[in-house]
Amino acid sequence: MDLTIVVPIFNEEENIPLLCDTIRDALTESGLSYEVIFADDGSIDSSFDRLKEQARKDPRYRIIRLRRNFGQTAAMAAGFAAASGRVIVPMDGDLQNDPADIPLLLKKLDEGYDVVSGWRKDRRDTFINRKLPSLLANALISRMTGVHLHDYGCTLKAYRREVLEGVNLYGEMHRFVPALASQVGARVTELPVRHHPRRHGKSKYGISRTMRVVLDLMTVKFLLTYSTKPIQLFGKMGIYTLFAGSFTGSLMLYMKFFEQVSMNRNPLLILTAFLLFMGVQFIVLGLLGEVNARTYYEAQGKPIYTVRETVNLER
Incomplete structure (x- = not known):
C-alpha cells in the first residue's frame, strides 16, 4: 500500500x-x-x-x-x-x-x-x-x-x-x-x-x-x-539547591558567632532547612525518574483507546 x-x-x-x-x-x-x-x-x-x-x-x-x-x-x-x-x-x-x-x-x-x-x-x-x-x-x-x-x-x-x-x-x-x-x-x-x-x-x-x-x-x-537522563535535570536542580542551602547555612553561622544573632531568631534557619530538604528531594526525584525512564523504554505500552467495531478492516 x-x-x-x-x-x-x-x-x-x-x-x-x-x-x-x-x-x-x-x-x-x-x-x-x-x-x-x-x-x-x-x-x-x-x-x-x-x-x-x-x-x-x-x-x-x-x-x-x-x-x-x-x-x-x-x-x-x-x-x-x-x-x-x-x-x-x-x-x-x-x-x-x-x-x-x-x-x-x-x-x-x-x-x-x-x-x-x-x-x-x-x-x-x-x-x-x-x-x-x-x-x-x-x-x-x-x-x-x-x-x-x-x-x-x-x-x-x-x-x-x-x-x-x-x-x-x-x-x-x-x-x-x-x-x-x-x-x-x-x-x-x-x-x-x-x-x-x-x-x-x-x-x-x-x-x-x-x-x-x-x-x-x-x-x-x-x-x-531529558527522557533518557532525568537525573541530569532534577539532579542539577538538587545540587544548585544544596549549594544555596549550604550558603545560607554558612551565613547563619557567621551571624551567630560574629554578630551574636541567635539562630532561633534568624529566618535563615528555616530557609536553610527548606533548601537542604528540597535539594535532597530533587536528587531522589531524579533517581526515581531514571527508574521510570527504564520502565518506559522497556515495557510494552498500553493503548489509549478501545475499539467498538470496524468496517472493511480485517487487520
Whole structure:
C-alpha cells in the first residue's frame, strides 16, 4: 500500500459525503494504491452511518469506531495503528484541509524528507480566538523544541511510516509529532497548503485548548531533552539547591558567632532547612525518574483507546 489517509471524525455528518468525494477526486489520477481510515471518535450524530454508506461504495474507505469520545489524538493514534501504507497522511474531517494538497506533500517527501508538515499560510479562521493563539503557540513550540515550523496545529502532514512506529500519542501530542520525530533523526520540512472556511458543523477547537497545549509542550520538552537522563535535570536542580542551602547555612553561622544573632531568631534557619530538604528531594526525584525512564523504554505500552467495531478492516 502506497498511502494511508487517516481522518479523525467527530460529529461531521454533513461533511462526510463531500469529503469522500474530494479525496477520491484528488487521488484518482495519482496512480497510487491507497486506503482512507476514518476514526469515528464517539460521534453522537449520524456520522458513523454516513461513513458506512461510503464504505459500502468503496472498500478503500475503512472505519474504526471508538467506544466514546477519546479526543483527536487518540482517534489519530487508532488510525495510525491500523494503517498499512508506506506513507501516512492525517487530515481533518471538516473540509478545511484540501485533499488536493496530498500529492504535493508526497512530492516533497520524495525529495528525501521524512516528515512534511502543512502550513496554512492563508488561514481562514477568526484572528482573536484562533489565529493569535496559534501564532503564539507556534513560536513557543518552535523555540522550545528546536524544530521551527510556522503551523504545528495543521493536521495535514505526511509521514513516512517508520517515523510513526516509535511514537506513542497522548493528550494533545499529535501536533508535536514533527518535533518528536526529529528526536530520532527524521528530516522535517513544511509546505504551504490551502485552507478553506468550515462549510458545515461547528468547530471543536477553542482558546481553552491553549492551556492543554502548553502543558503538553512541557512534556514534549522533557521528552526531547531529558527522557533518557532525568537525573541530569532534577539532579542539577538538587545540587544548585544544596549549594544555596549550604550558603545560607554558612551565613547563619557567621551571624551567630560574629554578630551574636541567635539562630532561633534568624529566618535563615528555616530557609536553610527548606533548601537542604528540597535539594535532597530533587536528587531522589531524579533517581526515581531514571527508574521510570527504564520502565518506559522497556515495557510494552498500553493503548489509549478501545475499539467498538470496524468496517472493511480485517487487520
